[in-house]
Amino acid sequence: MSKIIDFYFDFSSPYGYLASKRIQAIADAHEHEVNWRPILLGAIFKVTGQAPLTEAPLKGDYAVMDFARSAREHKLVYNHPTVFPIGAVAACRAALWIRDGAQASNERTSNFIHAIFDAYYAHGKDITNPEVIAELSTPLGIDSAELLTALQQQSVKDALRLEVENALAAGVFGSPVMIVNKEVFWGNDRLEQLDRWLASGGW
């Protein structure tokens, strides 16, 4: 039995943001580790033929209301971004570079991911801008010049492409998706079910 929760998310996904705030506590409660897996829903939707949630008639209006209502329930800050959705390619590459790089640490990865999410959903910053990403990474002990260089490297670009391919192969079609021992859970509103699953050993 692996003790890992693969946590797939897109930085442009409000439910990914909300779940990112809650997944660590669930992992801790069951002595699991969170494996942070940033992906690009845009690339995944090209394969599955889906469209961004907020673009669907009626469902989109519900979603925008529900992002805020779900945030309020869990006392999380949520300001719906004026530019939404976005293609978070640079932030995604940066997160993978930090996660898998020479100075990889799960804590630093997690801190970086939270910083990017907060910048977008709490502070309205443009997280598609590499300079903004670099600025956010400095207080976390990440060399911003190195980071900006990494974003241009083919190996880093390839790493993201591979991560998305692997996600699709694992059955990931949305954000957030949590996978534990091949069991797939989709959605911020499934964290309670994941919690019960881990507590009970499944059913």
Added chain:
Amino acid sequence: MSKIIDFYFDFSSPYGYLASKRIQAIADAHEHEVNWRPILLGAIFKVTGQAPLTEAPLKGDYAVMDFARSAREHKLVYNHPTVFPIGAVAACRAALWIRDGAQASNERTSNFIHAIFDAYYAHGKDITNPEVIAELSTPLGIDSAELLTALQQQSVKDALRLEVENALAAGVFGSPVMIVNKEVFWGNDRLEQLDRWLASGGW
């Protein structure tokens, strides 16, 4: 404050079926009544441009797995129908005729809805067949000859069309959707949140 939970569902919706088994207990716990509102997702999807869940790549496979997993968690019988999805027009009209007819009773309506759902998801019956619907209604004290006649009446057809129009106007885009005092909750996996909402008075 109204003490009513409007419960919108499609007989062809597995999550509608699962939620139909659990909504009454939540309503009872908070001294609310369930207003059963059968609708046709097919008609709603024409307006919103959505497609049946199980037809989406990856997401569809997840859904079929999750119908059964969600049923198991709540100890509910679920046998994925061999013919799926279906257009449950006749069952929908019958439910409305029973709900709004001369001998209307919320208990009889609820019993009928459970009988149709069980026939489809537990016993693999063809609930698109009016004869099957009539047969299921007899033990509930419903005159099956009257019911079969009603299914042909323009007033009953109009009642369903109106119910779908009203659902769209209220923001219903899926199944199940629960509405309490204009607050909309979508999905079987939001019943817990609805429960907390009713317990706390909202947030």
